[in-house]
Amino acid sequence: MALGGGTWQFQNKILPGTYINFVSKYRAEAAIADRGYATMAMEMDWGPENTVFAVTNEDFQNDSMKLFGYDYASDKLKPLRDLFEHARLVYFYRLSNNAVKASNTMGTAKYPGVRGNDITTEVVANVDDETKFDVNTYITVDGVTTVVDKQKLLSKWNEVEDNDYVAWATHDDTALKAAAGVPMTGGSNGSEITSMQYQNYLDVISPYYFNTIGYAGTDNVIRNLFINFTKRMRDETGSKFQCVVYDAEQADHEGIISIANKVMDKGESPASLVWWVVGAEASCAINASLTNANYDGEYTVDTKYSQLDLQRAIQTGRFIFHNVQETLSGELVGATKVLTDINTFTSFTKSKNSDFSHNQVIRVLDQLAIDTANLFNKTYLGKEQNDDEGRKALWGDMVYLRKEYQRVRAIQNYKAEDTEIPTQGTEKTAVLCSEEIQPTCCMEKLYINTIVA
Structure with missing residues (x-):
């Protein structure tokens, strides 16, 4: 007869033998989700219709012909080249309204x-x-x-x-x-795209993970559709992404970035800068800002703004590009740059101050929410008991994650006690925790007192 063996939970074994449980020594984990994920819906002359398909930066460079129907250098792909200046992966959706395939006898x-x-x-x-x-x-x-x-x-x-x-x-x-x-003949892009096709896109894209979404058009109804979608997803479902649009007034929300500048290129939509900003914001790290970033895209940007115009843009929550002005001649010279990396939130209160208008702060808060949710869902949800031991383990992982944020200087002045040890909520399955964090922002203004002796 073989001796008993295996694992044990209770000391109730009958056969003599050795029962051993092998368990990992507790080790805190911190997985930080990748950034650089964006999504855009667009009208196309080629490609799968009414479905989401993922394209990496490498895919775009190597396979643009079979994916979008044109070679990489084609003028038709100018918006996508701007987008992929910084985007890592983009979930595309081809808007289609009764498009027709070309054919011949073969x-x-x-x-x-x-x-x-x-x-x-x-x-x-x-x-x-x-x-x-x-x-x-x-x-x-x-x-x-x-x-x-x-x-x-x-x-x-x-x-x-x-x-x-x-x-x-x-x-x-x-x-x-x-x-x-x-x-081949008879191919057609179909009827005019309407808000219904955009609504279908938003319904389909909502479960995906992405950092930014954009609408590179000027239709006010469709623009508001994107704005309201973003507000609802952020405020009601907890999805953490930002939406980039052109010339939106009174959006007043940390999830909405409104570009003030139009492009000057003939035949191009004035809203074409959306492509670049979507990619740049998606890929901007949690310990970085787009403030003073060079626009390295292909469009000609209208930057004819006075100092007063630039001040008003900041006060009204507009994301604006500018050129450095030569002090003596007054000529606009140098690269086109982002003035300051802000969103449309302007209705500051005691409980929600101007910090929330800085996109770097929103990136930190959004990413922390995503990473904490991933940590909980992967390791604790339905797996760990809601008792002191389980909650202390959760607390340890949360603290370790936040220390990783501090290590890369995304937050500052963080101490373990800034995150309280979780307690049981009003239900036996609920966990309650409070904490305090201080996101870090890049330098923007320098004030000096110079004493001349």
């Missing part, structure tokens, strides 16, 4: 939209084996027909594979026959 474009009309397909005899065929797919790039897919030495249509641009009309054992290049 197949159909993979995605609906006018870009499909630039696709041409052909079947040609293989140069090395005239009994076989090559099936080629072309797309127009800067006016030049460019091959994007080449499948060689084929005999039948069931040997031809769909590619990133074309779904072939047949996959049966029909023999291939030579066919000169046939352009």
Whole structure:
């Protein structure tokens, strides 16, 4: 007979033997969530419609043609280049309203939209084996027909594979026959985009984790839709992200960033700076600020503001770019820079002061809320007993996390006692805790008293 063994919870074993529990020595953990996640909805000539798809910075640089239908340097992708100057990953959503796929006798474009009309397909005899065929797919790039897919030495249509641009009309054992290049036609972006398509996007994107969302348009109804969505998600569901819009008046909320400047480029939306700000704010670290950051995008920014205009912009919660003015000549010179990294919150009170207008403070508070929630949900929710021992363990992890924030100088003057040891709430499953933290801000103003002896 084998001796008893295994783990134990109560000392009630019957068989003789050795019962051992192996447990980890308590070690505080602090996982800080990555930043750099953004989301944008946009009208496109190509790509999956009415669905969220993730694109990394690397994806955009390497695969822009198959993702968005245009090469990286295309003017069509100028907004995305601004966005990815800083964004790490973007959840895109292609707004679509009855878009149509282009097609020809050989197949159909993979995605609906006018870009499909630039696709041409052909079947040609293989140069090395005239009994076989090559099936080629072309797309127009800067006016030049460019091959994007080449499948060689084929005999039948069931040997031809769909590619990133074309779904072939047949996959049966029909023999291939030579066919000169046939352009696809009939592709359309569909009807005009309305607020309904934007509402669908907001409904779909709400469960995702992102740091910023933006609306790069001027329609007041849609802009207010984004503003109200952000306020509701932050205040009612606890989602911690900021929304970037153009020229929003009286938003008065720490979650809303309103850009004052318009772009001057012909044919571009005046709200195009939203793309850059969405990416820059998403990727800005909790121990950093965009104050005095260089605008390194591609748009021409209207910075014709007086000192009084700049002061008013700050007082009314406007995120504004400016140029340094040469003292003697008065000429605008140098790089275009962010004046100060603020949001639209201006209705300061005793319980919610001007600190909340600084985006760096909001980043710290938002990130701390996210990281604390992740800590609790991963390690304690439904797993740890709500007693003194369990709550002290939670307190230890919370303190360790905050000390990590202090280590990277996101907060300052923090001591363990600033976070109270949690107590049981009004319900047996509830945990109650109070704390005090002091977010750190970057320097913006220098005041000097110079005594001349």
